[in-house]
Amino acid sequence: MITVQQIVYARHPERWHALATALGLVAPFPPAADWAEFDGGGVLAVHREIDDHADGTADLHLLVDDLEAAERAVAGRDVVRSVMEGVGEVLTVRAASGVQVTVSAGAKATSGDLLMQPIWFQEDVAEARGILEALGLRADIVADRGGWVEMHADGGGCVGVHAALEPSIGLGFLARGDLDALAARLVDASFAASVVDEAYARTIRVTDPDAWINGIQDDLYGYHREGSTAFSQPLLG
Structure with a gap:
């Protein structure tokens, strides 16, 4: 099992x-x-802002069942094993772009209408996809031209890999269900939230704090699915 954890610094x-x-x-x-x-x-x-992680920046962390197996799965890549206070042993996998993904033990089954969807931006989409697949994530929606891959974890959450010249990890969410109702709920809770129509899907834009909540992508023009489509089905109830 593998669970996606995105860390926002605030x-x-x-x-x-x-x-x-x-x-x-x-x-x-x-x-x-x-x-x-x-x-x-x-x-x-949510981590308090620190010197080398400014407000609003994000990290991608993966929780796994077996850290030894994860280390074997990424053997041959740029991987460092270390001990982090309060966490224990951690693998840091560095892509050629410089983007880092950390991995530790502690996978758990999670579920809900809102999925974590950190976005991995870098020019080499195939490299990022290869690292995530080696660690256990699986592709769902893929752009025909190769500029986007949506990858899901069996323990919960997903990672979007987006072609971009500037490598980074961005914070994001993926919401099942009625985006207008969710945006209204956020406004009722005193957040500035509005629904924006993007080319690929509808998105909620939240300010203070800054967050993007993507809706499930139904329009697959220019995209295709790989493997099971179960991740994209609305929850019952």
Whole structure:
């Protein structure tokens, strides 16, 4: 099993705590100013802003069942194993672009109408996809021209890989269900939220804090599916 955890760094973490609650995410333990977690489809972690991680920046972290197996799966790539205080042993996998993905033990089954969807931006989409597939994620929606891959984890959450000249990890979410109703719920909770029609799907734009919540992509013109389509089906109830 593998679970996607995206980590957002925040100058005002309490604002992110409130947004996570309004989005329907659930904290497995009481949020603290320095670190908090919220479960949905995957895990949103909120870390107080630090010197080398400015407000609004994000990291991609993957939780796995077996760290030894994960290390074997990415053998031959640029991988460093270290110990992180409060976490334990961590693998850091570095792509040729310089983008880093961290991996630690602690996978868990998560679910919900809101999935974590961090976006991995870099020019070489195939490299990023190869790293994620080696670690256990599987492609769902793929752009015919190769500029986008949506990759899902069996424990919850997904990662979008987007072709871009400037490599980075961006924060994102993927929402099942009625986006207009979700945006209205956010407005009722005192967040500035509006629905935007993009070429590929509809998206909720949230400001303060800055967040994008993509809707499920139904229009597959220029895209195709690989493998199971189960990830894209709305939840019952």
